[in-house]
Amino acid sequence: MKYPWKTLSLLCLGLVLTACQTTSSKETYRSAFERGATPGKQVENLDKKIPSYAIADLRPGERPELKSDEAGLWMMMDRAETGLATSGNRVNDPQLNDYVQKIVCKIAREYCKDFRVYIMRVPNFNASMAPNGTMLLHTGFLLRTKNEAQLSALIGHEIAHYLRRHSSQRLKDTIAKTNALAFIQLASMAAGVGAVGDMAMLATIGSMKSFSRDNEREADGYGLALMVRAGYDPIEAANIWARVIRERDAIPDNPQRNAFLSTHPPSDERNKALNDLSSTVENANELRTGETTYQAAIAALRGGFMRDELAKRQHSSTLALFDMLLEDGHLPGEIHFYRGELYRLRNDEGDVDKALSAYRKALAEGNVPAELYKSHGLTLKRAGKKDAARMAFSTYLELAPHAADRKMIQFMIERKL
Amino acid sequence: MKIITATAILCVALTMGGCKAYTLAPAGKPIVVANAFKATPIIDWSRVQTNNVEIWTVDGPQLEKITFLSGIEDGSPLSPKHWLASQLKASTEGEASKFHKDMGSIEIAELVKETFNRSGYQKFTINNIQPDRFVDNDGVRFDFTFLTNSGLDKEGFAIATVIEEKLHIAIYTGTKEYYFKKYKDTVEQTLRNLSLKNGT
Amino acid sequence: MFSVLRLTAVAVVALLVSGCMTARNLEFEWQNDDRRVVLMPTDIELSNLTAGGMAVPNAEWTANAEKHFFNSLRDRLAQTNAEVRVSNKGLDQPPTQIKLIKLHEVVGNSLLVFGPGSRLALPTKTNGKWTLGPSARFLKDHYQSDYALFVHIRDSYASGERVAAILVAGLFGVGLQGGVQRGFASLVDLNTGDVVWHNSIVRQQGELRTIDGARETADKLLTGFPG
Numbered sequence: 148m149k150y151p152w153k154t155l156s157l158l159c160l161g162l163v164l165t166a167c168q169t170t171s172s173k174e175t176y177r178s179a180f181e182r183g184a185t186p187g188k189q190v191e192n193l194d195k196k197i198p199s200y201a202i203a204d205l206r207p208g209e210r211p212e213l214k215s216d217e218a219g220l221w222m223m224m225d226r227a228e229t230g231l232a233t234s235g236n237r238v239n240d241p242q243l244n245d246y247v248q249k250i251v252c253k254i255a256r257e258y259c260k261d262f263r264v265y266i267m268r269v270p271n272f273n274a275s276m277a278p279n280g281t282m283l284l285h286t287g288f289l290l291r292t293k294n295e296a297q298l299s300a301l302i303g304h305e306i307a308h309y310l311r312r313h314s315s316q317r318l319k320d321t322i323a324k325t326n327a328l329a330f331i332q333l334a335s336m337a338a339g340v341g342a343v344g345d346m347a348m349l350a351t352i353g354s355m356k357s358f359s360r361d362n363e364r365e366a367d368g369y370g371l372a373l374m375v376r377a378g379y380d381p382i383e384a385a386n387i388w389a390r391v392i393r394e395r396d397a398i399p400d401n402p403q404r405n406a407f408l409s410t411h412p413p414s415d416e417r418n419k420a421l422n423d424l425s426s427t428v429e430n431a432n433e434l435r436t437g438e439t440t441y442q443a444a445i446a447a448l449r450g451g452f453m454r455d456e457l458a459k460r461q462h463s464s465t466l467a468l469f470d471m472l473l474e475d476g477h478l479p480g481e482i483h484f485y486r487g488e489l490y491r492l493r494n495d496e497g498d499v500d501k502a503l504s505a506y507r508k509a510l511a512e513g514n515v516p517a518e519l520y521k522s523h524g525l526t527l528k529r530a531g532k533k534d535a536a537r538m539a540f541s542t543y544l545e546l547a548p549h550a551a552d553r554k555m556i557q558f559m560i561e562r563k564l
Numbered sequence: 565m566k567i568i569t570a571t572a573i574l575c576v577a578l579t580m581g582g583c584k585a586y587t588l589a590p591a592g593k594p595i596v597v598a599n600a601f602k603a604t605p606i607i608d609w610s611r612v613q614t615n616n617v618e619i620w621t622v623d624g625p626q627l628e629k630i631t632f633l634s635g636i637e638d639g640s641p642l643s644p645k646h647w648l649a650s651q652l653k654a655s656t657e658g659e660a661s662k663f664h665k666d667m668g669s670i671e672i673a674e675l676v677k678e679t680f681n682r683s684g685y686q687k688f689t690i691n692n693i694q695p696d697r698f699v700d701n702d703g704v705r706f707d708f709t710f711l712t713n714s715g716l717d718k719e720g721f722a723i724a725t726v727i728e729e730k731l732h733i734a735i736y737t738g739t740k741e742y743y744f745k746k747y748k749d750t751v752e753q754t755l756r757n758l759s760l761k762n763g764t
Numbered sequence: 765m766f767s768v769l770r771l772t773a774v775a776v777v778a779l780l781v782s783g784c785m786t787a788r789n790l791e792f793e794w795q796n797d798d799r800r801v802v803l804m805p806t807d808i809e810l811s812n813l814t815a816g817g818m819a820v821p822n823a824e825w826t827a828n829a830e831k832h833f834f835n836s837l838r839d840r841l842a843q844t845n846a847e848v849r850v851s852n853k854g855l856d857q858p859p860t861q862i863k864l865i866k867l868h869e870v871v872g873n874s875l876l877v878f879g880p881g882s883r884l885a886l887p888t889k890t891n892g893k894w895t896l897g898p899s900a901r902f903l904k905d906h907y908q909s910d911y912a913l914f915v916h917i918r919d920s921y922a923s924g925e926r927v928a929a930i931l932v933a934g935l936f937g938v939g940l941q942g943g944v945q946r947g948f949a950s951l952v953d954l955n956t957g958d959v960v961w962h963n964s965i966v967r968q969q970g971e972l973r974t975i976d977g978a979r980e981t982a983d984k985l986l987t988g989f990p991g
Contacts, residue, residue, distance in 0.1 A: 213824045229854050233862050235686030235711030268686065458681050460659050492674070494664060525670060554694035555669050555704065564668070586878075588887035610886040622888045624874030716866040741867050742897025742957070 204310040207257045221279040228281050231265050238266040238286060238448070246444040247284065247302075250295065253377045254302050262306070270455040272391060276305040289445055290452040291390060291468065293475050295437025296374065296383035303370030303377075303384075311365060367417060371424050380434040381425035388418035390471060397467030442477045449478070450516060453485040462493055480512030484519045491526050502526045517546035521556065533563065586610035589620065600634030600732065601699060601758045606750045628738030628747055630755075636731040638665040642679045665729040669693060669704035672724050672731065677708070685718075686711040698725040699732060699760050709740065719744040723755055734758070792951065792961040792990050799846040801951070802909040804865065805853045806834055806917070825972070832978030837915070839979075840986050849907050860902045867896055868914050872950055876964060893958065900957035910954055915985070917947035917972070945972075949985050963987055 211217035231237070238244070244266060252259035261280040271287040282305055292298050371381050391414045425431055445452075456465055469486050473479055487505030490498040506523045509515045524539035540556050550556070558564075589595055589609040597603045597611075598618040609620040609630075616636070621629040636642060641660040661678045664671075673693050680688045688710040696705035703725030710718050720737035736751045738744030838848050851861065875894050878886045903912050948964035965984055972978050 213827065218824065225854075229857075229862075232855060233715045233859075233866075235713055235715040237715075458678055460661065492661065521670070525668065528668070529666065551690050551706075552670055552673070552693035554692070558695045559668070585884060586886050608888050610888045621886065623894070624870075624878045624886065624889070626870045626874055714866055714869070715862075716870060717863070739867060739870065741863065741899055742895070 205261075207261060217278065225279055228263070228277075228279070231267075231281065231283070234265075234267070236268040238268055240266075240448060243444060243448060247298075250299055251282070251302055251306070254299055254373050255306055256376075258306070258310070261309070268451075268455060270452070270459050274301055274305055276308040278309070280309055282306075286448075286452045286455065290449065290456060290472075291394075292387065292441070293390075293438060294383060295441040296379040296381075296435060297387050298441060299374040299377060299379045300370060300381075300384035300387060303373035304366045305370070306373060307366040307369035308362070311362075311369060363417075364420070367421060368424060371421060375428055375431075375434065378434055380431055380436050381428050382422070382431060383436055385418050385421035385425060388414045388421065392418060393471060394464045394467045397463045398461070399463060442475075446478065450481055450485070453482070454488075457485065457489055457492060460493075462489060465489060478514055480509045480514040481516070483509035483512060484515050484522075487519075487526075488522060491522055499526055499530050503530065517543060517550075520546065521550075521552070524556075528564075537563070586612045586621070596761055597758070598632040598634040600761055601632065602761055603754060603758050606754055607747075622747065623743060626739075628743040629736070630751060631735045631737075633731075633733050633735075636663050636733070638663065638729055642675055642731075642733075663731050665726070667726070667731075669695070669724075672704060672726075672733075673706045673722075676706075676722055676724075676733075676735070680708075680710055684713050686713060686715075696723055698723045698734070698755070699727070699758050701725040701727055717741065727760070732760075794844075794990055798910040799844065800849060800907075800909040801841055801846045801911045801913055802849040802851050802903060802907040802954075803834070803837065803841075804851050804861075804868075804912055804914045805857070806830060806837070806915045828974075829972035829978060832975050833917070833972055833982055835975075836979040836982035837913070837986070840982050840989070841913070844989065844991050846911075849909050851903075851907060851912075858902075858906065860899065861906070864896055864900060864903065865914070868950065868952070869916075871896060871959065872914070872916070872948055872962070875950075875959065875962060876948065894962075895959060896952055896957040898957055900952055900954050904954035911960075912952045912954055913949060914952065915947070915949045917945070917981070917985075945981070947981075947985055951989070961989060963989070 205211075211221060244264070247264050247266060251262050251264055255262055262282055263280060264282045264284055266284050266286065266289070269285040269287060270290070271285045272291050273285045274288055275283045277283075282302075284301075288301060289298070292301070367384070371384050374384065375381050395414065453469075456468070459465065466486070466489065469482055469489075472482050483505050487502045487509060490502035490505060503523075503526055506519060506526065509519055510523075520539045520543035524536045524543060527533075527536035527539055537560050540560050544550070544553060544556055544560075547553075587610070589605050589611045591605050591607050594602060594604045595611075598613060598616050600616065605620075607622070609622060611618060611620050613619075616634045618632040619625060619629050620632075621627070633642065639662050641662050660682060661675055663675060667675065670693060673690055677688050677690060688708060691707045691709065693704060693706040696703055698705075703723060705721065705723045707721045708719070710720070712718060717740035718737055719740045720735060722733060722735040724731060724733035726732075734755050736744075736748070736755075738747065841848050852858070857865075871894050876882065878884055878889055879894075880890055880892055900912070903909060945965065945967050948962065950959045951961040952958065953960045963985060965981075972981055
């Protein structure tokens, strides 16, 4: 973390002076680009390139006026938040929650107190931000990110949605467009031409989604500024999308997503745009990626995330993900084990051999869960190697004497099943 | 909000069977269950049946229920239409896990776990898997706990066996608070005395 | 943005649900003079139904409605000589309370969908006895109360444009949904956990935004509440 502080303050001064000369986007309050908030020219360059609507950021601790639609959204989320906090799929692990909250504060700075993060056990590459500062982070995202910089890019993106008040903007847009739609539909019904109504519906949905894509572009750019401000290497924001693309391309016959109906810009476009934006950040390579800290923070829970990933039963993209994780090189034994689990549970032609080979690799790497021996035993049994299976089961019971399936395994050993 | 969602799920689930009404299975009277088993209820139950699936409840299926599934064939998923698709889109993306005729006890428990996860339930944890008898055959029994999406604690157990390459299974679930325990003993006894309609 | 999606879902669902529910009123009389009633968090949310059919939640209306409705409930309960206590709300609730509220949601829901009078009535549930079980005692000790009143209300109002759309649609024989008020209330005996009294409303009128309207709704919801 090396900020050239001296030059920085000079540059900040420069930023303030030039502020008057720039156009529309500078006239509204945008916290990431306020004086003193930025570490320097790095963010100044970004500001010029980020698309933006002329709407002011919320101030720290600010709540919208009670009469507004925006306040309605807040109210609804305030209520929903109790439900989220006690929801069945929330990850309660205090260490992971502390870690993520700390990064949120690093990114959000003076807005730190405005956000609550809820980590949800969902095996999806996703996160979302509610208008009242409730942030949902899916464990599928934590499994896919390689380092702290990538996590920061996501958090920056979501915080940008909040600061730029995208929910509220979109609500206004949706109300306006659905109102118009109801009347077009009724009018065309009156004229006896139902098809016109259908077309209007499609056009309305399309127009709402394109509004959403613009929001996403703004949040990507703004989020990048926030992560740079917190000292993270912006190239990692683009790298996330390269990983997403790799997983997507692994799915055979993946129907091209309909760009018109998509709420987010295509991954390729986001990858390229973020790449271009990061190239304008000076000395970006001096900034941090934080890979070791990140991997240490998720290590204890990662196996569970992989288990949930398997439940999706999207085998080709999951295999591509496991390949990427193996390349990253953190706890490879565990990854080989879950790869074996994928084959064992899929149980297609030839999967028994593939599973056995994956378990062998896991054993060679070491650092594997006791559960491996049980899975290995079940697969050996399926392969007709009963003696080897019994040995694996015995090892399992030695390593996990209090396992929930101890009685069943014991029974299988004794009966030579 | 949660009540609305819960009600909606129920209504949808029920209207899928044409809002099929429950009928009485009175105590002491032998009946055929899920087209396959013979049972004599010890207490009065409300029952609803479609093909090889039958549900028994006293207070309402969200509070406690027994689900009987009979004759699941090789390559078929466990989840019948009655178990609503997940509220979590992620877990419904891929193909459902299916029963394979070569599955052992532990794999059957895994299949049940996956099916619950897929149905939108959370933190499904198996507490005990042990050999047991079901419809006069060797089988498996396991206890488990899970949460509904809104975080309500539930408890359950399942008992299953494979006969002539077909899976037969009964699953009892209820709210951890009060309802599961209320009928647990009578359910255990009823399931122990279950037999196959056509003999073994 | 999932909140808007959820709102639309709520609107659609409200339509579905009204088909399955019936009003229900259990017979109940106070057993003795122990009438300390703790009022559980009133789960109210008011939205504005736009011409496009979207329910937009309104914070100002909700804040007013909560105040008016709470006062009306308290006044109404005071007429029965009950001593009213107020429970903690939101994230300040003790975990056991949250568990009981979650259980009550399911019990209340089962009561509506599978209770006597419903098309889906269970033959094993003709006695009208529903319970939260013995852990309801927690509330008795925590709030020094004998009973707990659980209230759940959802209310939407047709905006001016929506009313116009309904009228126009009516001309062509298309039924559009106007504002809807749905709610239910249960009184739970904290010694046993039994639901001793319950009532629900589903109707196309009702007004919680004003003092008079809130009073009317509270009265309606507490119809048959033991005096």
